[in-house]
Amino acid sequence: MYLNQFLFLSAVLFCLGVYGVLVRKNGVLVLMSIELMLNAVNINLIAFGAFQDNVAGQVFALFTIAVAAAEVGVGLAIVLVIFRNRASIDLDEVDLMKG
Amino acid sequence: MLAQNIIFGILAFVMIVAAFRLVTTKNVVRAALFLAIVLAGAAGQFILLAAEFVAVVQVLVYIGAIVVLLLFGVMLTRAPIGRDADVDNDQRLVGGLVALFLLGALAAVLADAWGDDKISFGTVQGVGEVSDSIFGPYVIAFEVVSILLLAALVGAVAIARRD
Amino acid sequence: MLDLLAVTAPADEAAAHAVDAGILGYAWLIPLIPAVSFFVILFFGKKLPKKGSEVGITALLISFGLSCATAAKWIGLDAPRQPVERHKTWFEFGGIDIGAGIAVDGLTVMMLVVVTFISLMVHVYSTGYMHGDRRFTYFFAALSLFTAAMLTLVVADNTLQLMIGWELVGLCSFMLIGHWWEEGANSSAAIKAFITTRTGDVGLMTGIILLFFAAGRNFNIANLNRLALTDGIEHGLLLAGATLLFLGVMGKSAQFPLHVWLPDAMAGPTPVSALIHAATMVVAGVYLVARLYGVFWSGFSIEAGGINLVALIGGITVIIAALLAFVQDDVKKVLAYSTVSQLGYMVMALGVGAWTAAVFHLFTHAFFKANLFLGSGSLIHAVHSNNMSDMGGMRKHMPTTFWTFIVGSVALAGIPPLAGFWSKDEILNGAFEGDYQLFLVVGLLGAFMTAAYMTRACYLIFAGEFRGHGHPHESPPSMAWPLRILAGLSLVVGLLNAPGIAKFTDWVAFEVEGVPHFLEHHDFNIGLAALSTIVALLGIGAAAGYYLRGAFKGLTARSGLLATGHKVLVNKYYLDALFVDGIIRSIQYPVAKAAYWINQNVLDGAVNGVGKGAQGAAHLTYDYIDQMLIDGAVNGAGLSAEESGEGLRHTQSGRVQQYAAYLFGASALAALVLVFVT
Numbered sequence: 001m002y003l004n005q006f007l008f009l010s011a012v013l014f015c016l017g018v019y020g021v022l023v024r025k026n027g028v029l030v031l032m033s034i035e036l037m038l039n040a041v042n043i044n045l046i047a048f049g050a051f052q053d054n055v056a057g058q059v060f061a062l063f064t065i066a067v068a069a070a071e072v073g074v075g076l077a078i079v080l081v082i083f084r085n086r087a088s089i090d091l092d093e094v095d096l097m098k099g
Numbered sequence: 100m101l102a103q104n105i106i107f108g109i110l111a112f113v114m115i116v117a118a119f120r121l122v123t124t125k126n127v128v129r130a131a132l133f134l135a136i137v138l139a140g141a142a143g144q145f146i147l148l149a150a151e152f153v154a155v156v157q158v159l160v161y162i163g164a165i166v167v168l169l170l171f172g173v174m175l176t177r178a179p180i181g182r183d184a185d186v187d188n189d190q191r192l193v194g195g196l197v198a199l200f201l202l203g204a205l206a207a208v209l210a211d212a213w214g215d216d217k218i219s220f221g222t223v224q225g226v227g228e229v230s231d232s233i234f235g236p237y238v239i240a241f242e243v244v245s246i247l248l249l250a251a252l253v254g255a256v257a258i259a260r261r262d
Numbered sequence: 263m264l265d266l267l268a269v270t271a272p273a274d275e276a277a278a279h280a281v282d283a284g285i286l287g288y289a290w291l292i293p294l295i296p297a298v299s300f301f302v303i304l305f306f307g308k309k310l311p312k313k314g315s316e317v318g319i320t321a322l323l324i325s326f327g328l329s330c331a332t333a334a335k336w337i338g339l340d341a342p343r344q345p346v347e348r349h350k351t352w353f354e355f356g357g358i359d360i361g362a363g364i365a366v367d368g369l370t371v372m373m374l375v376v377v378t379f380i381s382l383m384v385h386v387y388s389t390g391y392m393h394g395d396r397r398f399t400y401f402f403a404a405l406s407l408f409t410a411a412m413l414t415l416v417v418a419d420n421t422l423q424l425m426i427g428w429e430l431v432g433l434c435s436f437m438l439i440g441h442w443w444e445e446g447a448n449s450s451a452a453i454k455a456f457i458t459t460r461t462g463d464v465g466l467m468t469g470i471i472l473l474f475f476a477a478g479r480n481f482n483i484a485n486l487n488r489l490a491l492t493d494g495i496e497h498g499l500l501l502a503g504a505t506l507l508f509l510g511v512m513g514k515s516a517q518f519p520l521h522v523w524l525p526d527a528m529a530g531p532t533p534v535s536a537l538i539h540a541a542t543m544v545v546a547g548v549y550l551v552a553r554l555y556g557v558f559w560s561g562f563s564i565e566a567g568g569i570n571l572v573a574l575i576g577g578i579t580v581i582i583a584a585l586l587a588f589v590q591d592d593v594k595k596v597l598a599y600s601t602v603s604q605l606g607y608m609v610m611a612l613g614v615g616a617w618t619a620a621v622f623h624l625f626t627h628a629f630f631k632a633n634l635f636l637g638s639g640s641l642i643h644a645v646h647s648n649n650m651s652d653m654g655g656m657r658k659h660m661p662t663t664f665w666t667f668i669v670g671s672v673a674l675a676g677i678p679p680l681a682g683f684w685s686k687d688e689i690l691n692g693a694f695e696g697d698y699q700l701f702l703v704v705g706l707l708g709a710f711m712t713a714a715y716m717t718r719a720c721y722l723i724f725a726g727e728f729r730g731h732g733h734p735h736e737s738p739p740s741m742a743w744p745l746r747i748l749a750g751l752s753l754v755v756g757l758l759n760a761p762g763i764a765k766f767t768d769w770v771a772f773e774v775e776g777v778p779h780f781l782e783h784h785d786f787n788i789g790l791a792a793l794s795t796i797v798a799l800l801g802i803g804a805a806a807g808y809y810l811r812g813a814f815k816g817l818t819a820r821s822g823l824l825a826t827g828h829k830v831l832v833n834k835y836y837l838d839a840l841f842v843d844g845i846i847r848s849i850q851y852p853v854a855k856a857a858y859w860i861n862q863n864v865l866d867g868a869v870n871g872v873g874k875g876a877q878g879a880a881h882l883t884y885d886y887i888d889q890m891l892i893d894g895a896v897n898g899a900g901l902s903a904e905e906s907g908e909g910l911r912h913t914q915s916g917r918v919q920q921y922a923a924y925l926f927g928a929s930a931l932a933a934l935v936l937v938f939v940t
Contacts, residue, residue, distance in 0.1 A: 001103055001147075002218070005107060009115070013115070016122055019197075022922055023188060023195075024122070024186065030919075053220075057150075065153075070247055072168055073252065076259075077258040091918060091919060196927075
């Protein structure tokens with residue numbers, strides 16, 4: 001197996017995740033896109049770990065999963081608060097920094 | 100070798116299609132399900148790469164907890180169940196261009212850097228090696244991540260608390 | 263400073279007469295003392311008890327004393343007496359020597375004595391006459407300056423110094439005539455005097471320069487005379503130079519037609535008239551001719567006889583001035599015209615070759631004319647009017663003035679043995695012997711008229727009853743004593759050159775080094791003397807007859823020709839009209855108009871043009887540069903800021919995903935760059 005095939009896969013997923021982050025209006029959908037990006041990175045890590053016969057790749061991936069979990073939790077909490085205050089999670093409406 | 104390539108190809112194809120559908124669907128719930136498919140595909144890729152522990156953790160944590168959490172979020176924020184026309188903002192062109200540009204850049208770099216490298220499985224990196232590494236050289240990182248999880252937990256509760 | 267005082271003597275002079283020149287070498291002190299007194303009076307005069315007059319009188323006393331000593335020394339020298347020269351070079355360039363110096367000979371010594379003496383008399387007189395005057399101190403300062411300038415002129419050994427003294431006396435004359443300048447007539451008279459003499463001075467300066475070059479680039483007078491008399495200068499040049507110099511003489515010594523300023527100069531105080539316009543300044547011209555006689559002698563070929571310019575002008579002046587003296591009411595004007603006439607005599611004498619006679623007449627004239635003027639001043643002071651019609655019968659009220667004035671008049675008329683007779687007779691003798699018969703006639707005619715108009719004046723002033731106002735009284739001693747002294751001298755001074763004594767001729771001779779004596783002294787001609795005396799008596803008789811017996815009365819009423827003549831005389835031959843309306847106006851108006859035109863069109867046009875140009879430039883600047891360029895730039899800057907802000911505003915939408923887009927795009931770009939470029 002070529003290393004590049006995994007890396008290409010991960011790149012594609014990552015870019016799809018970027019697209020999703022930039023384009024989606026719904027906050028939850030943005031969080032999903034972020035998860036997509038994180039997963040792409042995980043694949044990258046594991047591939048490199050296998051390529052280099054280094055267990056650090058897997059360890060790092062484990063930590064990434066843990067952090068992602070934490071991040072989703074907090075992110076959802078924020079989205080919920082936004083929903084509570086505005087009755088909508090349309091990110092286009094959150095433009096108080098406009099100007 | 101061939102079997103691995105075929106399985107990789109199938110899994111990759113499924114993942115890409117699902118990811119694409121994830122970012123383009125107008126149905127929020129389906130987006131969550133497509134995310135689950137992508138995550139499952141990722142787990143499969145991990146097994147192909149002889150990282151079975153990570154694959155299992157992936158399934159447990161990501162699909163089992165995070166996707167459920169996201170579905171909870173969907174429910175709590177009263178996202179319309181079913182098709183919702185108004186789910187993309189007006190940046191689609193720009194976003195598409197940026198994504199494509201990024202893809203092109205990455206592809207160019209990847210092709211240039213690791214064009215002909217192959218993965219050869221040398222040493223066995225099973226669970227035992229992983230746990231040795233976690234509780235050995237990376238024990239501090241492990242502890243920090245634990246505290247991070249605790250902080251996130253407390254933080255999330257603090258943020259979302261109704262006074 | 264010290265070496266300035268140590269004037270150097272030319273080497274050959276020192277060798278030739280180790281006979282000590284003594285005080286003669288210090289004759290430069292004589293002009294210096296009044297000059298110093300001028301400055302002293304100017305700075306300190308007002309604070310002194312007698313307001314500066316004591317300084318002036320002291321200085322003049324010292325100068326007079328020195329002059330007498332100098333004269334004594336000169337007389338004491340053995341004949342032939344050589345002139346003493348001293349010269350101090352101020353600077354030298356291109357071989358030309360510019361400096362000051364003295365040349366002392368008989369003529370110089372005579373002039374020194376005359377000038378200092380008359381000046382001294384006038385100083386003493388002025389303390390009485392100018393008492394309480396508004397500018398008393400200034401008057402004395404000017405008198406001192408004048409004396410210093412005249413003395414500088416007299417001792418000069420080079421024509422440049424002579425000219426400096428000449429110009430300075432002209433300036434002092436202007437200052438003193440216009441002493442009471444508050445009255446417009448006085449300042450006009452001063453200007454007229456100055457301008458008229460200036461007109462002559464053009465000739466003087468040109469003549470001096472011409473002769474400078476002709477004499478081989480040398481200003482020295484003795485050198486010039488020598489060259490002139492020994493054919494060292496071409497005749498044409500000499501004639502031209504002499505003519506030009508004579509122009510200056512005509513101006514300064516009031517010869518026809520530049521005599522017009524002298525009667526008007528009577529507007530000044532009488533002491534001024536006595537000093538400057540009778541005895542000293544006006545004779546500067548005569549002195550010039552006498553000094554540079556070699557030039558005139560050779561230039562005008564005086565030896566040849568017949569007619570020459572000098573004698574002609576002198577003769578004309580004698581006659582026309584004497585005629586004018588008959589129609590004057592102002593006593594000073596009578597004396598002024600008399601002065602002009604006598605100056606004409608002196609010039610005529612020089613023109614006929616009677617050098618000694620002319621100089622002697624200058625000498626005697628100074629005494630009796632100053633006497634007459636001071637006497638008239640005394641009369642004016644008493645009567646507060648210049649006009650003889652306000653006088654009359656003054657012999658009863660002012661006896662001293664009366665007899666001194668009579669003495670002066672008789673001396674002027676030329677009755678022996680008074681001064682005027684001897685000098686005038688010598689002139690007539692010289693004309694006769696020198697083959698200038700025409701001028702002999704002129705001289706006799708002049709003598710007749712002089713006697714006549716002076717008798718007229720004396721009659722009008724002293725005879726009859728007093729016609730004026732108030733009570734005239736005799737003048738104070740400060741005024742009376744100079745009168746007495748001068749009258750006494752008028753009685754005797756003529757005897758200096760009486761036949762048998764002839765001391766004057768001995769002492770004052772025209773000698774040029776290396777040239778044999780060429781002036782002839784003629785023997786006393788008893789016939790001519792008798793003739794001139796008879797003519798003078800006839801003049802007195804005619805005037806006396808007119809006034810006492812009424813002879814010739816009503817002539818002008820009966821005869822049309824005589825009436826016209828009288829009118830011409832009263833209008834002074836319309837010369838003033840000619841000068842002012844004719845010559846001056848014809849030049850003045852066109853020049854003034856041209857100047858006005860230039861001012862309005864050229865100068866004002868230039869100024870206006872500059873103004874308009876500035877205005878136009880300002881408009882241009884405003885319209886184009888300010889409004890378009892600068893405002894455009896400013897507005898443009900503002901506009902571009904606004905529009906770019908307008909545009910860039912959209913990047914700050916507040917939408918996170920937009921920021922994310924920028925972020926990802928930029929980072930992709932950066933990655934590319936990093937990887938591929940570096």
